[in-house]
Amino acid sequence: MPFCIGISAIFESSRTVHARTFLMAVNHFINHHDTHGLTFRFEDDDASYDGGRRAAQRLLDQGAQVIVGHFSSDAAMGALPLYRAVGVPVLLPAATKQDLLGMEPHAFRLCPSDTGLVTLLARRIRDDIPGARLLVAHDSTDHGESLARALISTLAGSNVRLTLTLEQADAVVYCGRLNNSIRYVNTLLNRRRDLRIYLTDDALSSWFIQNTPPSDTLRIVGLATVDPSQALYETYYLESLAAMQIAATLIHCQDRLDTLRTTLFTTVLGDVRFCDGENRYARAALWKIRNQRFVPSTSA
Missing domain, CATH: 3.40.50.2300 (Response regulator)
Known part of the structure; x- marks a missing residue:
């Protein structure tokens, strides 16, 4: 059979x-x-x-x-x-x-799990913009809500101050699915182009690049690849x-x-070994967009 x-x-x-x-x-x-x-x-x-x-x-x-x-x-x-x-x-x-x-x-x-993604993201926010006022937004999916809760928990006790209003924010993190991320970023860039913008893994897609204007201040946290050439593949x-x-x-x-x-x-993907259900070799990376392609910004 x-x-x-x-x-x-x-x-x-x-x-x-x-x-x-x-x-x-x-x-x-x-x-x-x-x-x-x-x-x-x-x-x-x-x-x-x-x-x-x-x-x-x-x-x-x-x-x-x-x-x-x-x-x-x-x-x-x-x-x-x-x-x-x-x-x-x-x-x-x-x-x-x-x-x-x-x-x-x-x-x-x-x-990587939510924890792997937000640990790297929180560290970069603390290092890049210490003392920043940060707006954490998300869509209505379990994915987006879970990532937002994990990030807020990870930032607790740090020098990053959370805000509920875009007008007071120095940076924005949006946690959500791809199409929701596209809509949010397009609306955001029409209102504020001076903000640092951080997105979560679902936005790591060429579809995002094709449907949003260029932004030098935008970063997306996602899976780190073993070989830089693998960044050519869709997430x-x-x-x-x-x-x-x-x-x-x-x-x-x-x-x-x-x-x-x-x-x-x-x-x-490289070597995979599971420990308590998690791939112990999975690593998060922060990506930026250059010349209509994703290139690594940093990795965990």
């Missing part, structure tokens, strides 16, 4: 270009790797809690033995308890919410492809959870 890999995310590129990136990574794996003995099942999770639950149940009904996906933290929150109940492992390429893994011993994250592409590579190695494993907890995997 073929080994079944369940694949789930939001698949409508009209709603987010990350859908196209994810499917490109999956298709690359299917077309360029040994898939003998593998079968694939796809379910759209709507990037929502309820959508995640529906997709998870459908994948389990189709016999999925390992899951790659649930990009959004919202969908992952809904889906993970269903997988836990039957012991199916989940490889999360992009869901950063810090407490996702707390009760989920079967979930394994390839990207989440390497994480998704690496998740597919790891999932395929489980085909002959008797205890898949133990294999995921104890094995050093060699992937397109």
Whole structure:
């Protein structure tokens, strides 16, 4: 019987270009790797809690033995308890919410968590603009709210002063999904062009560059790449492809959870080893835009 890999995310590129990136990574794996003995099942999770639950149940009904996906933290929150109940492992390429893994011993994250992202971001804000008045804004998603809470907690007791009004701010951090980040930045730059602007990982996309005006003061925190040339890939592409590579190695494993907890995997992302569900080699980096491309500003 073929080994079944369940694949789930939001698949409508009209709603987010990350859908196209994810499917490109999956298709690359299917077309360029040994898939003998593998079968694939796809379910759209709507990037929502309820959508995640529906997709998870459908994948389990189709016999999925390992899951790659649930990009959004919202969908992952809904889906993970269903997988836990039957012991199916989940490889999360992009869901950063810090407490996702707390009760989920079967979930394994390839990207940095909220803590990894905001630790670097907070340090850079403290170092670059000590004593600054900072506005922390976010969208209504679980992803955005979680990152904003983590950042505020990390900055507590520092010399950075939080403000609730744009007029009083020296810098702004916006935590949210890609299209929301684009809308926020475009509105912000129409009102204030003198501010330092920091965005979170979902905005690390060429779609952002294409749909916002240039800004020398803008930085985006996201995944650090092993090789600078990998910055040419869309964010989440390497994480998704690496998740597919790891999932395929489980085909002959008797205890898949133990294999995921104890094995050093060699992937397109570099070495991956999980400790308490986190990729111990995942690192955050701050990126800037130069000549219509992302280039590293610094890394953790």
